[in-house]
Amino acid sequence: MSERLRIALTKGRLQDQSVELFEAMGLDCTPVRHPGRRLVHAIPNYPLDAVLAKAPDVITYVEHGVCDLGIAGKDTILEQGKSFYEVLDLGFGKCRFALAVKQGTDFYGTYKTRRIATKYPNVARKFFEEKGMDVSIIKIEGSVELAPILDLADAIVDIVETGVTLRENGLIPIEDVAQVSARLIVNTASMKLHKAVIDDFISRCEQELERRR
């Protein structure tokens, strides 16, 4: 296996668990654990370079083929489309998309167009299209929970992990939109061009996931 692969890892919530998975697979992740200001980290004992990126950029890098592999949340995958292979559910980063409203709101009990605040407009649009409901989507970049409090929106579609953020802001989830977890994704051309080394990487992942079950 002379060729090296490049993998994009999502910074933040998924980063530590991605590194723990790789270490359990026998990869020496010291460079990723101590990144400094470097952006590309060579794994010394496996033909793999890791880059750390924001979730949407992980997808962009894999779609463009500058990274062969990526670890991204299903939330970002659902939002950004997918012209890549989604090969494994890695079993961590579990949360859900939920529709949530201010406590006491009768969300479905009105004919007026509902205003939905979300960081995930495509996910929200599809959810309401499937219901045949006409809604107005308002894109928010962070702390979506603020929108109903400020009366900018009637409801939000957002990630719920522990439920604490909703609860502390007087909101309640009324419906699940989708389940979310971290996924291993692969560029479609890389899958053919680097089949042997990608197969080896995937099977190491699978063995570790199997061991965890």
Ligand code: PRP
């Ligand atoms: C996410 C999400 C919620 C919160 C839910 O935001 O948008 O605000 O986590 O988590 P909980 O159910 O455990 O309270 P995140 O912390 O990722 O920050 P962001 O708003 O900057 O995206």
